[in-house]
Amino acid sequence: MKYTFIQFKEQYPNDDACLESIKQRRFGEGSACPSCGVVPAKFHRITGRRAYACQDCGHHVYPCAGTIFEHSSTPLTLWFHAMYLMTSTRNGVSAKELQRQLGVTYKCAWRIGHQLRILMAARDAANNPTPREGHFEIDETYVGGKVKGKGRRFVKNKAVVMGIVQRGGALTGKVVRNNKAETLVPVVMDTIEPGSIVNTDELSSYKPLESLGYHHVALNHSQEQWALGPHHTNRIEGFWSHLKRGISSTHVAVSKKHLQKYVDEFAFRYNNRKEPAVMFERMLAQVSNPTST
Numbered sequence: 468m469k470y471t472f473i474q475f476k477e478q479y480p481n482d483d484a485c486l487e488s489i490k491q492r493r494f495g496e497g498s499a500c501p502s503c504g505v506v507p508a509k510f511h512r513i514t515g516r517r518a519y520a521c522q523d524c525g526h527h528v529y530p531c532a533g534t535i536f537e538h539s540s541t542p543l544t545l546w547f548h549a550m551y552l553m554t555s556t557r558n559g560v561s562a563k564e565l566q567r568q569l570g571v572t573y574k575c576a577w578r579i580g581h582q583l584r585i586l587m588a589a590r591d592a593a594n595n596p597t598p599r600e601g602h603f604e605i606d607e608t609y610v611g612g613k614v615k616g617k618g619r620r621f622v623k624n625k626a627v628v629m630g631i632v633q634r635g636g637a638l639t640g641k642v643v644r645n646n647k648a649e650t651l652v653p654v655v656m657d658t659i660e661p662g663s664i665v666n667t668d669e670l671s672s673y674k675p676l677e678s679l680g681y682h683h684v685a686l687n688h689s690q691e692q693w694a695l696g697p698h699h700t701n702r703i704e705g706f707w708s709h710l711k712r713g714i715s716s717t718h719v720a721v722s723k724k725h726l727q728k729y730v731d732e733f734a735f736r737y738n739n740r741k742e743p744a745v746m747f748e749r750m751l752a753q754v755s756n757p758t759s760t
C-alpha cells in the first residue's frame with residue numbers, strides 16, 4: 468500500500484498537526500502527567516509555543532524536548548516533508564533536492580538529511596536485535612575511490628562495506644577497515660548465532676567461520692558457481708547494485724566519512740520495503756523517542 472503525498476499532507480497539514488502527532492506518541496491517551504501524576508492526564512495546547520499544559524496542575528510539557536526538533540528553528544512541517552521524501556523515494560533524496568523542495572539553505576538541508584539517516588539507523592538497530600539465528604548471506608563490496616591494479620580485491624583506496632542479510636529477515640551494512648578475516652569474522656560473530664547457515668563467496672577471510680560453529684557454504688564465483696540449492700548470495704548482491712546505483716544517481720559521490728549513514732539509509736528502506744505505508748510512521752516513532760540518538 469502506497470502512502471501518497473496527498474494522504475501525507477492531509478494528515479500533517481501544518482505545524483500544529485505535526486506537534487500533536489509527536490505529543491500523542493509521548494503523552495498520548497491514558498498517560499500520566501509527569502508532574503501531578505493524574506491519570507489520564509489531559510493537556511491543552513499553549514498558543515504560540517511548542518508546548519502543552521496539564522489541565523489539573525498547569526505543568527508544561529514539551530513534546531519536542533530531547534528530540535532532533537528541540538533546538539531546530541526549522542518548522543516541523545519541513546522536517547516532516549523531509550521524512551516523507553526520505554521514506555517514499557527508492558533512492559532517497561540529496562541535500563540539493565531537499566534544499567529545493569523545502570526552500571531552506573543547503574547547509575540546513577544537509578543537516579536535516581544526516582539527522583534523519585541517524586534515526587533510520589537507530590530504528591533498524593532497535594528493530595533487529597543481534598545476534599540472530601537463521602540462514603544468512605554475507606558479502607562485501609567496494610565503494611568509491613580510484614581503481615588501482617586489476618581485479619576487485621586490488622582496490623586499496625576504496626571503502627569496504629560488509630553486508631549481512633537474513634533470509635526472511637533484516638539486512639545490515641557496515642563500513643569496515645578492510646576485507647581481512649580479522650575484520651570480517653568479528654562482525655559475523657556479533658550479528659549471527661553459531662549454528663546458523665552462512666553463505667559467502669570464496670574469499671578466504673570467511674574460511675574460519677566453519678570452525679567457529681557456523682554451517683558455512685561458500686560459492687566459488689570465480690568458477691561461475693552462483694548457487695548450490697538454497698545457498699547463494701543473490702540478495703546481498705542485489706542490494707549492493709541498488710546501493711551503488713542509488714548513491715551515484717542521487718548523491719553523485721559520498722565520502723568515506725559519511726558512507727555509513729548512506730548504507731544505513733538504504734538498509735532501512737530495504738528492511739521496510741514491503742510496507743511503504745508504515746515506513747514513515749516508523750521513522751516518526753523513532754523521532755519521537757528522545758533516547759533514540
Ligand SMILES: [Zn+2]
Nearest residue numbers: 500503521524
Ligand atoms: Zn498535572
